Amino acid sequence: xxxxxxxxxxxxxxxxxxxxxxxxxxxxxxxxYEYRQLDSGMVKSGALAEARKNAPPHLDQSVNLLLIGxxxxxxxxxxxxPKEFVEEELHAGSSEIGGYNTNALIVLHIPANGGKVTALSxxxxxxxxxxxxxxxxxxxxxxxGIAKGAAEQKLSGKGLSKPELERQSxxxxxxxxxxxxxxxxxxPIDHFAEVNLIGFYDIAKAVExxxxxxxxxxxxxxxxxxATHEGGGTGLRLPAGVSSLDARQALSFVRQRHHLKNGxxxxxxxxxxxxxxxxxxxxxxxxxxxxxxxxxxxxxVKKDVVIDDRWNVLDFAQQAPNLTGGNVEFNTxxxxxxxxxGGQEVxxxxxxxxxxxxxxxxxxxxxxxxxxxxxxxxxxxxxxxxFAAPVATRTTTPAAPRSTHSPRTGSPSxxxxxxxxxxxxxxxxDLPMQGPAVKAGGIPCVx
Numbered sequence: 001x002x003x004x005x006x007x008x009x010x011x012x013x014x015x016x017x018x019x020x021x022x023x024x025x026x027x028x029x030x031x032x033y034e035y036r037q038l039d040s041g042m043v044k045s046g047a048l049a050e051a052r053k054n055a056p057p058h059l060d061q062s063v064n065l066l067l068i069g070x071x072x073x074x075x076x077x078x079x080x081x082p083k084e085f086v087e088e089e090l091h092a093g094s095s096e097i098g099g100y101n102t103n104a105l106i107v108l109h110i111p112a113n114g115g116k117v118t119a120l121s122x123x124x125x126x127x128x129x130x131x132x133x134x135x136x137x138x139x140x141x142x143x144x145g146i147a148k149g150a151a152e153q154k155l156s157g158k159g160l161s162k163p164e165l166e167r168q169s170x171x172x173x174x175x176x177x178x179x180x181x182x183x184x185x186x187x188p189i190d191h192f193a194e195v196n197l198i199g200f201y202d203i204a205k206a207v208e209x210x211x212x213x214x215x216x217x218x219x220x221x222x223x224x225x226x227a228t229h230e231g232g233g234t235g236l237r238l239p240a241g242v243s244s245l246d247a248r249q250a251l252s253f254v255r256q257r258h259h260l261k262n263g264x265x266x267x268x269x270x271x272x273x274x275x276x277x278x279x280x281x282x283x284x285x286x287x288x289x290x291x292x293x294x295x296x297x298x299x300x301v302k303k304d305v306v307i308d309d310r311w312n313v314l315d316f317a318q319q320a321p322n323l324t325g326g327n328v329e330f331n332t333x334x335x336x337x338x339x340x341x342g343g344q345e346v347x348x349x350x351x352x353x354x355x356x357x358x359x360x361x362x363x364x365x366x367x368x369x370x371x372x373x374x375x376x377x378x379x380x381x382x383x384x385x386x387f388a389a390p391v392a393t394r395t396t397t398p399a400a401p402r403s404t405h406s407p408r409t410g411s412p413s414x415x416x417x418x419x420x421x422x423x424x425x426x427x428x429x430d431l432p433m434q435g436p437a438v439k440a441g442g443i444p445c446v447x
């Protein structure tokens with residue numbers, strides 16, 4: 001039987017479809033290659049493998065990404081950062097202080113349907129049970145250093161080089177941090193990125209100047225460390241409103257905790273606002289979406305950034321519009337008060353309350369309310385949007401209830417020449433959060 005004749009329009013259609021298919025495949029291959037180039041040379045970690053062994057189950061196809069800010073004055077090989085750089089340029093104290101504390105812990109929850117990204121900050125002094133460290137109650141920031149120290153002791157007699165000893169012991173620290181956050185929030189961590197002090201500086205240097213906005217002027221003089229005084233201060237002086245910061249000032253901006261009404265809790269909001277401002281700048285400058293410029297940015301910072309070895313940047317390519325387009329909201333998980341335990345100032349928390357909040361924010365079924373798991377270390381839950389007393393007296397002053405007045409949104413657009421901003425907002429309705437949310441998509445004003 002003769003084959004049916006093929007009309008000219010059909011032939012033309014097939015040729016066009018074939019040509020388009022080749023073009024799409026070629027473009028996809030190029031994009032794949034370019035994106036693979038982005039993470040080429042990045043320091044990769046296998047710490048997720050240990051964390052996944054006892055991770056809470058996935059309830060949907062969403063992705064949880066943990067951002068870890070490590071307050072270490074050492075490089076990847078365990079060597080002290082140059083003294084003149086740490087002490088004179090960064091005003092960050094000597095290499096002996098800071099240890100391996102995770103002073104920033106932010107979970108990005110990327111929903112499966114591509115909707116709004118929810119970012120949650122965990123205050124660094126939250127008093128929780130560690131997992132993968134020593135299993136005891138500690139500030140959550142200490143899980144990394146405790147596990148690293150224990151691993152270092154165990155490995156020290158095996159003839160490892162200093163860089164290899166540092167690498168393996170840091171892996172233990174990362175695994176403990178991941179497991180402790182997973183247990184505290186009752187969510188699995190799918191990916192993580194870690195940046196240390198020098199890494200943050202390099203990132204800020206690569207994108208400076210960075211605009212930030214303050215509700216009030218700040219003056220944080222440096223006080224020298226002595227035998228009787230821990231010292232502190234960043235040297236930061238900024239007026240209210242929008243300011244353009246270089247890398248050194250940017251580090252001071254996110255590290256300041258003295259001379260702030262809410263101390264570390266205000267610093268957490270600073271970290272959120274800084275991330276929002278950087279992403280906003282990259283988008284405004286056309287860096288986002290330009291693979292060549294992204295490659296140059298990654299090349300400048302990759303030596304100081306650690307990502308998990310399961311990371312595939314293509315997985316996040318489709319989320320770029322949400323992550324850079326302002327469809328991200330930062331919240332800070334609530335504390336219930338302050339307490340002095342073993343000579344340390346800690347944030348008391350209600351673990352059950354935290355898990356319920358996270359479930360509700362992430363759109364999962366909320367478990368029934370239960371009594372606090374450690375009554376001896378908890379206090380009655382409150383909703384502390386602001387604190388009545390300075391941080392110096394926090395051991396005796398309980399958190400105040402939520403303020404009835406709206407926090408200042410602080411639109412710096414009223415200032416001459418200031419850019420449009422993404423204001424802060426009230427906490428998520430019906431959920432007790434630690435102060436106002438910080439919305440991405442601009443330059444949020446914070447304290």
